[in-house]
Amino acid sequence: MIEVADLYKSFGDAAVLQGASFSAAPGTATVLVGPNGSGKTTTLHVLAGLVTPDAGTARIDGTDVTTDRTAAQERLAFLPQDVRFHDALTPRQVLRFYAGLRDAPDARLDALLDDVGLADAAQKSCGALSGGMRQRLGIAVFELARAPVLLLDEPGLSLDPKWRGFLMDRLRARVEEGAAVLMATHLLDVWRPLADRVLRCEGGTVREVEPTTGAVASVDENASAV
Numbered sequence: 001m002i003e004v005a006d007l008y009k010s011f012g013d014a015a016v017l018q019g020a021s022f023s024a025a026p027g028t029a030t031v032l033v034g035p036n037g038s039g040k041t042t043t044l045h046v047l048a049g050l051v052t053p054d055a056g057t058a059r060i061d062g063t064d065v066t067t068d069r070t071a072a073q074e075r076l077a078f079l080p081q082d083v084r085f086h087d088a089l090t091p092r093q094v095l096r097f098y099a100g101l102r103d104a105p106d107a108r109l110d111a112l113l114d115d116v117g118l119a120d121a122a123q124k125s126c127g128a129l130s131g132g133m134r135q136r137l138g139i140a141v142f143e144l145a146r147a148p149v150l151l152l153d154e155p156g157l158s159l160d161p162k163w164r165g166f167l168m169d170r171l172r173a174r175v176e177e178g179a180a181v182l183m184a185t186h187l188l189d190v191w192r193p194l195a196d197r198v199l200r201c202e203g204g205t206v207r208e209v210e211p212t213t214g215a216v217a218s219v220d221e222n223a224s225a226v
């Protein structure tokens with residue numbers, strides 16, 4: 001469960017979040033759209049415990065991210081927009097490092113590398129990976145924890161259609177298992193098949209623009225212009 005209540009965050013003079021509130025239930029996928037600079041990434045960063053809000057609360061499965069950050073982070077996985085790893089490490093070393101942090105068994109590493117098509121590149125240096133391969137390694141790290149709350153920031157930009165479809169299928173399976181997915185994106189048309197709800201971030205707040213489960217009755221034209 002993701003709960004954001006009356007969230008405020010400014011960077012200098014820029015009041016980015018001004019009372020944003022929403023929630024996302026287990027077993028649902030929520031897509032967050034909105035213009036450049038409207039606060040989508042900031043909202044995800046607050047939820048992931050990477051940015052401290054000025055006021056308001058963000059909770060992951062009932063745990064306050066600001067006051068109990070480590071416990072909240074144990075319940076979530078975050079896939080950033082630009083996934084970067086140390087150039088000198090191999091994909092396998094990267095995965096082993098994160099497996100140690102997440103208490104994930106070593107036995108899963110090879111299966112995960114295989115799943116994301118990096119079995120043959122497991123011993124290369126990350127510096128030699130293409131952008132899409134790096135994203136796929138990011139997905140493997142993201143999947144390690146099998147966290148109940150999944151946060152994604154504009155995922156799949158460097159993925160070809162096959163791997164974007166792979167990510168879509170994985171996220172759908174996790175939603176069916178009961179995970180709460182929250183994804184910020186400009187590509188609403190790409191991710192709409194996954195989305196149960198679409199929220200729009202604008203003017204410092206977040207509002208629902210589209211429940212997408214079942215027939216899409218009336219789509220706000222502006223909602224697609226993201």
Ligand SMILES: Nc1ncnc2c1ncn2[C@@H]1O[C@H](COP(=O)(O)OP(=O)(O)OP(=O)(O)O)[C@@H](O)[C@H]1O
Pocket residue numbers: 011014016034035036037038039040041042043201
């Ligand atoms: N660490 C920071 N320091 C200063 N300003 C920041 C910082 N992080 C974000 N901002 C500013 O906050 C505003 C919101 O940024 P944010 O990245 O959350 O927007 P966004 O909706 O994700 O944008 P985009 O669609 O371009 O990715 C922007 O004006 C940005 O410059």
